[in-house]
Amino acid sequence: MILSKSFNREQSGLWRKKLAGHGRAFGLHLCLALGLCLAAQAQKQPDPGPRQTLEVAREYLRRGEWQKAADTYQRIAKEPTLVSQVWPGYLEALRQIKDYAEAERYLRRLSKATRRPEFTARLGLLYAEQGKAKEAERARKDALGDCKTQDAAALLSRFYDGQARYAEAIDALLLARKLSGERHAWSYDLSRLYGKQGNTDAMLDELFGLAERDPSTLAEVQGMLQNSLDKPEETAAFERRLLAKLQQDPQNETYGSLLYWLYVQQKDFEGAFIQAKALDRRLAERGGFPNRILEVAQLARNAEAYGTAADIYQYVVETYANSPAAFAARRQELEMRRQQLEATYPIDRALARRLLGQYGNLVQQAAPQEQAGLYYEMGRLTGFYLGKADSAVHLFEQAIQTGRYNPERAARAKLDLGDLYLIRGEPWESTLLYSQVEKDNKDQPLGYEAKLRNARLSFYRGEFLLAEEHLGVLKQATSREIANDALQLALMISDNLVKDTTGKALRVFARAELLQLETQYDWALQTLDSIPLVYKGDDLEDDVLYRKAQIYTQTRRYPQAVEAYKALLERFAESIYADDALFTQAVLTEERLKDKPAAMALYERLLQEQPGSVFVAEARKRYRALRGDGV
Numbered sequence: 001m002i003l004s005k006s007f008n009r010e011q012s013g014l015w016r017k018k019l020a021g022h023g024r025a026f027g028l029h030l031c032l033a034l035g036l037c038l039a040a041q042a043q044k045q046p047d048p049g050p051r052q053t054l055e056v057a058r059e060y061l062r063r064g065e066w067q068k069a070a071d072t073y074q075r076i077a078k079e080p081t082l083v084s085q086v087w088p089g090y091l092e093a094l095r096q097i098k099d100y101a102e103a104e105r106y107l108r109r110l111s112k113a114t115r116r117p118e119f120t121a122r123l124g125l126l127y128a129e130q131g132k133a134k135e136a137e138r139a140r141k142d143a144l145g146d147c148k149t150q151d152a153a154a155l156l157s158r159f160y161d162g163q164a165r166y167a168e169a170i171d172a173l174l175l176a177r178k179l180s181g182e183r184h185a186w187s188y189d190l191s192r193l194y195g196k197q198g199n200t201d202a203m204l205d206e207l208f209g210l211a212e213r214d215p216s217t218l219a220e221v222q223g224m225l226q227n228s229l230d231k232p233e234e235t236a237a238f239e240r241r242l243l244a245k246l247q248q249d250p251q252n253e254t255y256g257s258l259l260y261w262l263y264v265q266q267k268d269f270e271g272a273f274i275q276a277k278a279l280d281r282r283l284a285e286r287g288g289f290p291n292r293i294l295e296v297a298q299l300a301r302n303a304e305a306y307g308t309a310a311d312i313y314q315y316v317v318e319t320y321a322n323s324p325a326a327f328a329a330r331r332q333e334l335e336m337r338r339q340q341l342e343a344t345y346p347i348d349r350a351l352a353r354r355l356l357g358q359y360g361n362l363v364q365q366a367a368p369q370e371q372a373g374l375y376y377e378m379g380r381l382t383g384f385y386l387g388k389a390d391s392a393v394h395l396f397e398q399a400i401q402t403g404r405y406n407p408e409r410a411a412r413a414k415l416d417l418g419d420l421y422l423i424r425g426e427p428w429e430s431t432l433l434y435s436q437v438e439k440d441n442k443d444q445p446l447g448y449e450a451k452l453r454n455a456r457l458s459f460y461r462g463e464f465l466l467a468e469e470h471l472g473v474l475k476q477a478t479s480r481e482i483a484n485d486a487l488q489l490a491l492m493i494s495d496n497l498v499k500d501t502t503g504k505a506l507r508v509f510a511r512a513e514l515l516q517l518e519t520q521y522d523w524a525l526q527t528l529d530s531i532p533l534v535y536k537g538d539d540l541e542d543d544v545l546y547r548k549a550q551i552y553t554q555t556r557r558y559p560q561a562v563e564a565y566k567a568l569l570e571r572f573a574e575s576i577y578a579d580d581a582l583f584t585q586a587v588l589t590e591e592r593l594k595d596k597p598a599a600m601a602l603y604e605r606l607l608q609e610q611p612g613s614v615f616v617a618e619a620r621k622r623y624r625a626l627r628g629d630g631v
Helices: 002-044 050-063 066-075 080-096 100-114 117-129 133-145 150-162 166-180 187-197 200-213 215-228 232-248 253-265 269-285 291-302 306-319 324-342 349-365 368-385 389-405 407-423 427-440 445-460 464-474 480-499 504-517 521-534 541-554 558-571 578-591 596-609 616-627
Strands: none
Touching: 050 066, 050 080, 066 080, 080 100, 080 117, 100 117, 117 133, 117 150, 133 150, 133 166, 150 166, 150 187, 166 187, 187 200, 187 215, 200 215, 200 232, 200 253, 215 253, 232 253, 253 269, 253 291, 269 291, 269 306, 291 306, 291 324, 306 324, 324 349, 324 368, 349 368, 368 389, 368 407, 389 407, 407 427, 407 445, 407 504, 427 445, 445 464, 445 480, 445 504, 464 480, 480 504, 504 521, 504 541, 521 541, 541 558, 541 578, 558 578, 578 596, 578 616, 596 616
């Protein structure tokens, strides 16, 4: 039994070895067979399609593997449906490996097959790249000779333009003009090319011709000039040419309009006024309105050239007496004087009273649709600058009553009347008026502004939770300014109530804001200064500095405003006011302190430190303008 079992085990072992050997052989044969099958399948698979090959070639080109790119492009170089997609990349790859012979053969073949002049032109550029001047010139002439229509010549011009070969692009476009049979064809495109070339005289000739032939293109011509005349000498040349043309043809309104436009661009308001008078005089003879003259006055006002603006208004009053133009001039001059008064500190009460008298005379002459605005402005003068609240209430009510002709002005009168009631200690009247404006202007900027005033009213009264309720809606306001103000006020309330649940310091701050509304600026500043002294370490310190900076700006104390913003940024770099403080400080430094290098540094700092700020786009624009980019 034992021998039998031993024998069986031995036989079994031998059998397993044989099986294992056969298994290995079988596996080897199987792998070999599979390999042969795969190889056969690989041989039978077709090459990737032309478009796949194109993508591979482009990838090699992107990686800078020039030889591989050239070899791959070569496989589809004769594909007729891919010519426009293949030739630029293939040619670039050949240039990089300096296979100029193949590049030349390829371009000649394309030129012969398609009769497209740009292939011959590209061959000429390839010759020039190799220093073959004669061959390059011959190819240039051949390319021009292949243009049988103006459209073909224009396409050739665009090709040269894309290669920054402006002289050749101009030649091709002049050929297009010749083929068109029209003396001034392609003027706009030629002026653009001459501008790129730096040939200012030729550019101006083309633009003058275009404007003379078709006055409706004047705005287009002005746009081209604005983009092209970025050097003082170019602008001076343009002015000289214009003046010469006007001397030759004084009645030409196109030249006069261009000169007027130039003076406006240069903020030469006196020069613009002279030209506006000449242009509007012709309109006046035909019963027209002196729009240009009043436009110059408005531009001068915006630039704070108040003396020039006043002279222009006086000219209109005298020249267009007893006409709507005279009334408009008197109206706008009064508005300018009032804005000047409101921007000064301390307020000149004697001037305010004189202006009020002039408003009273003008309102008697005004048509009903004009009266609402006049009563509104008289109410502001009387209530906020002369301190006569009762008289101001009557004037605002007059503005509201006559507001059926001007609903927006009537709504603004209600808002300011609400402020006046608040100053008088009648908050219920205030909230009633604010709520009316909010209801009448739902989901409109005026409605959001009314809701913000209601929130501020609650804030002034120390009703902080109610104020937060109003402000929560305003964070979604369509007006960026209102949404930003609402967010800042809401954060100030919530942050400070966490540390001081009684809100004592916040109530003092609210009192200072109400004093600011009442135009009691010095009292407001003193109240703000008391907060860090009485409530040391309170979270309101950055709010105090920000509000002081705003009051200093409002009262034209610009150096103090800049210092307040600077202190805020130094002590509270993470404040919610940081980006606002940086931007406003930069603007004041640029426009009021006239320190352009310091303003540039502040704009740059904003771009680097506050990349998510809403002020980034405007800061970048101003920075580039100060740098001289002409943006």
